[in-house]
Amino acid sequence: MNAILKGRLVGVGTGPGDPELLTLKAARALAEADVVAYFAKRGNNSNARAIVEARFRPDMIELPLLYPVTTEIDKDHDDYRAQISDFYEQSAEQVAEHLGAGRMVAVLSEGDPLFYGSYMHLHVRLAHRFPTEVIPGITAMSGCWSTTGLPIVQGDDVLTVLPGTMSEFELTRRLADTDAAVIMKVGRNLPKIRRALEAAGKLTKAVYVERGTMPGSVSMRLAEKPDDKAPYFAIVLVAGWSARPGAKA
Template sequence: MGRIICAGLGPGDPDLMSRRADRAVRGATDIAYFRKKGRYGQARRIVEGMLADDVVEHAMEYPVTTEIPFNSPDYNRRLAEFYDQWASRLITLSQGRDVVVLCEGDPFFYGSFMHLYTRLRGQIEIEVIPGITGMTGCWTAMGEPITWGDDVMTVLMGSMGEDALAQRMVACDALVVMKTGRNLPKVKRALARAGRLDEAWLVERGTMPDQRIARLAEVEEHDCPYFAIVLVHGHGRRPEIAQAAQ
């Protein structure tokens, strides 16, 4: 029986992968990765040029992404079936060899692999290789610390309701909003209600060659990139320290 090895690939730049993840990817005989049907897949793109010539690829194509509401019964049912089927298939594929599953960012931080992990755990040996999170790559790309001193950082999902978003945005110091995409107009409205829109930045494809950094208030309503994160930087005790230094 082989193993399932989930390699956290980091935020997008292959140079930011760990040495362990790099070894796993380059030595893989079988790799599996998530992607939207008809797309190349972000995880697959990150490892371009790193794979062995004879590697066998297994594209795990989501049955649904943004076509129907994520909280609908049909969405949940179809995704559950998808993860059930692929967990079973990965066990079959791992007979006598390891299978490397690619995961952007860190596998245990909102990664799709978590849904496979809970199904595979106890049935097969699993190794999870942590990775730099996408949000870490984004705030580093901006060249500005996300937290200072005793700041409390809050991570929110753009898929939350607008009222809940606005309420939490008021109470936090530093802020990260993930799962933006078509939720971006709602996120902007919530930030405006919280009085924080002017502090917000949109970072698209952070650390990648085509990264974009823009003030969220200046982003058009129709401009809703999928691989993007919203950041609001904290200030903590920075002013006090700076004043003491003077």
């Protein structure tokens, strides 16, 4: 009786954007993968794919997983939830077809696969069905505070990671209650984020970073940013360690 083939699922963290920050283990997984899957907005290129494109092989099968909706509908709307849930179910089955055929599938994820990464939606649907490995990546926030040379926390400082999609009230409350913060998913939420930081007394400490570790990277004090334009993947950093030499209030 022939054994049933089972492939291997690998979540690959591609890091914050600079291809040189890809880990050796991630590079090896890409060299071995039969299939490389990646998420992207329909009509747009995949940022994760762009980071590792130089490592693609001619014999590698590419599997784009294209979101049916991103920011066009509010994330709390029933239509958004229904569409995105169906999308992840269908994407998982597309990946499962390759895994069932005995192929190794590497699913790319910007930053780390299990930190705000779309890969995790495949992981929870497939990891119990197929051999699975997750290869961690350098997170965007780590890349950003390293790019700006901003010491973020030390000693007993508390670091809070916040999605900019939260309500203004909740952002303000949590910012007021922490020593340091990273605000992700900025985009059109920047005006709200700016107001929350000001209300929490932390606007003067906030640093805006766009495309950290990538060509064209931009960073500045948020209070000095002249407009509220920002890509979704921009980050706002609020450093702790208030007693450090040279720290500004």
